[in-house]
Structure formats: C-alpha cells, structure tokens
Amino acid sequence: DVKVTQSSRYLVKRTGEKVFLECVQDMDHENMFWYRQDPGLGLRLIYFSYDVKMKEKGDIPEGYSVSREKKERFSLILESASTNQTSMYLCASSYRTGPLNTEAFFGQGTRLTVV
Amino acid sequence: EDKVVQSPLSLVVHEGDTVTLNCSYEVTNFRSLLWYKQEKKAPTFLFMLTSSGIEKKSGRLSSILDKKELSSILNITATQTGDSAIYLCAEYYNFGNEKLTFGTGTRLTIIP
Numbered sequence: 001d002v003k004v005t006q007s008s009r010y011l012v013k014r015t016g017e018k019v020f021l022e023c024v025q026d027m028d029h030e031n032m033f034w035y036r037q038d039p040g041l042g043l044r045l046i047y048f049s050y051d052v053k054m055k056e057k058g059d060i061p062e063g064y065s066v067s068r069e070k071k072e073r074f075s076l077i078l079e080s081a082s083t084n085q086t087s088m089y090l091c092a093s094s095y096r097t098g099p100l101n102t103e104a105f106f107g108q109g110t111r112l113t114v115v
Numbered sequence: 116e117d118k119v120v121q122s123p124l125s126l127v128v129h130e131g132d133t134v135t136l137n138c139s140y141e142v143t144n145f146r147s148l149l150w151y152k153q154e155k156k157a158p159t160f161l162f163m164l165t166s167s168g169i170e171k172k173s174g175r176l177s178s179i180l181d182k183k184e185l186s187s188i189l190n191i192t193a194t195q196t197g198d199s200a201i202y203l204c205a206e207y208y209n210f211g212n213e214k215l216t217f218g219t220g221t222r223l224t225i226i227p
Contacts, residue, residue: 031213040124042219043158043203050212058214090157096213103149104205104215106157 003027006091006107013114019078021110023091031094032074033104034058034066036087043090049074050096081114088112119206121218128194129226136189136221138204146207148187150178153201153220161189161202191223199225 007022023032031050035043035058045058047066055066063085067075074093078085088111094104122137140148147165151158162171167182175194180187191198201220207213 031215033215035217040219042121043205043217045214045216048212048214054212056212056214059216092215094215103160103163105160108157 004091004093004105004107006089006110008110009108011110011112013078013081013112015082015114017078017081017114019081019112019114021076021078021089021091021112023074023076023093023107024072025074025093025105026072027093027095027105028071029093029105030071030096031104032068033092033094034064034074034076035090035092036060036085037090037109038087046076081112083114086112086114119204119216119218121202121204121221123221124219125222125224127224127226130194130196132194132225133190133192134194134223136191136202136204136223137186138188138218139184139186140206141185144209145182146209146213148180149205149207149215150187150189151203151205153203154199158203194223194225196225196227199223 004025013019033048034046044060049055049068065077090109091107092104095102120139150161162178164180170179175192178189203220205217
C-alpha cells in the first residue's frame with residue numbers, strides 16, 4: 001500500500017515562529033504537492049515539486065517555502081508563521097502522468113493553529 | 116490561471132435519492148481529471164478520467180468526462196448516509212511540469 005506520512009497531525013505555533021511541516025512517501029513518486037484546505041475554499045496548491053531539488057510555485061505560495069533534498073521527502077516551511085496561516089495542510093504525491101496514469105495519494109493532514 | 120469549478124457548493128438530499136455533481140475545467144494540456152471523496156480526514160480516490168465519453172463505475176458511483184464541454188459529472192444513485200462527504204474534483208495538466216489543481220468541492224449531506 002502507498003503510504004504518504006505527514007510528521008504531525010496537530011500543531012500549535014506562535015506568531016513569528018518558523019514552522020516545518022514534513023511529508024514522506026514510500027512509492028518513489030516523482031511529483032509531490034502541498035495544499036492548504038480552508039472551509040469553502042477547497043484545496044489550494046501552495047507549492048509542488050517534480051524532482052529532487054526542483055520546485056514550482058502553486059497558486060498561493062506567499063509566506064511559504066519548500067525543500068526537496070531527497071525524492072521521498074517534501075518539506076513545507078512557514079518562514080514566520082502568521083494567524084492567517086492557521087489551516088489544514090495536506091501533502092500528496094504521485095507518479096508523473098504518462099502511459100500509466102495514476103492518482104495522487106494523500107497524507108493524513110496536519111492541522112496547524114497559529115496563535 | 117487554470118481553474119476547476121464545482122457545482123453545487125453544497126447539496127442536501129434524502130437517503131435513496133440520486134445526485135449529480137458537476138465539475139468544469141478550463142485549460143489546455145489536459146492530462147486527466149480525478150474525483151476524490153473526503154470525510155473527516157484525507158481525500159480518498161474515486162475515479163480518474165482521461166478519455167471522453169467513457170463511464171467509470173464503482174458500485175453506486177459513476178463518472179464520465181466530456182472533453183468537448185470541458186466538464187465531468189459524478190453520479191451517486193440510491194444515496195446512503197455514508198455518502199455524506201465533500202466531493203473534490205481535480206485536474207492534472209501539463210505545462211512542462213505537472214500541476215494538480217482542485218476545485219472548491221461539493222459538500223453532500225444525506226438525511227436519513
């Protein structure tokens with residue numbers, strides 16, 4: 001079974017703190033994605049990566065950065081957490097689409113509260 | 116900006132009813148369209164659609180893609196309370212790298 005694991009289920013951080021959210025997948029997937037989910041807004045793409053050390057901005061990258069030093073691990077960094085970054089964060093991974101199209105697999109989510 | 120739009124945003128029906136959820140997309144370099152179900156945790160995969168006009172089916176759920184209309188529908192027949200969830204539509208497209216973009220979701224509530 002594919003496994004996408006996020007390091008924390010719940011996190012409470014203070015305004016201004018640097019926050020690291022970690023995501024690890026065990027299927028050798030090329031693509032990895034970070035989303036945030038807020039009521040009424042669906043899943044919004046923050047950043048994604050298609051290979052080691054490669055990254056692309058998604059639709060809402062402001063206030064975030066990412067790191068992908070190894071293929072299996074994709075980290076989301078909040079450089080200076082703010083209360084408007086309180087949200088559910090979801091990581092996903094997938095193979096590159098092609099002849100063997102596959103779906104994206106999700107981690108269990110991290111509910112981050114910034115106080 | 117590429118956009119995935121779902122309708123309705125929310126829907127409340129009685130158990131046993133049939134529902135149709137809509138998803139439209141507006142992009143070139145389309146690769147595939149995906150449907151997910153989300154209850155209280157991570158989204159779980161339902162269907163992937165790549166070819167127009169071919170229905171995918173799993174039990175009471177089915178989905179079809181219309182590439183001409185840039186849209187897809189998800190049908191659920193004989194709904195049950197366990198179908199209550201947020202249903203998410205997403206699109207893979209390729210602009211050199213592959214981006215997976217989601218719609219806002221449809222919140223479906225089934226009343227016993």
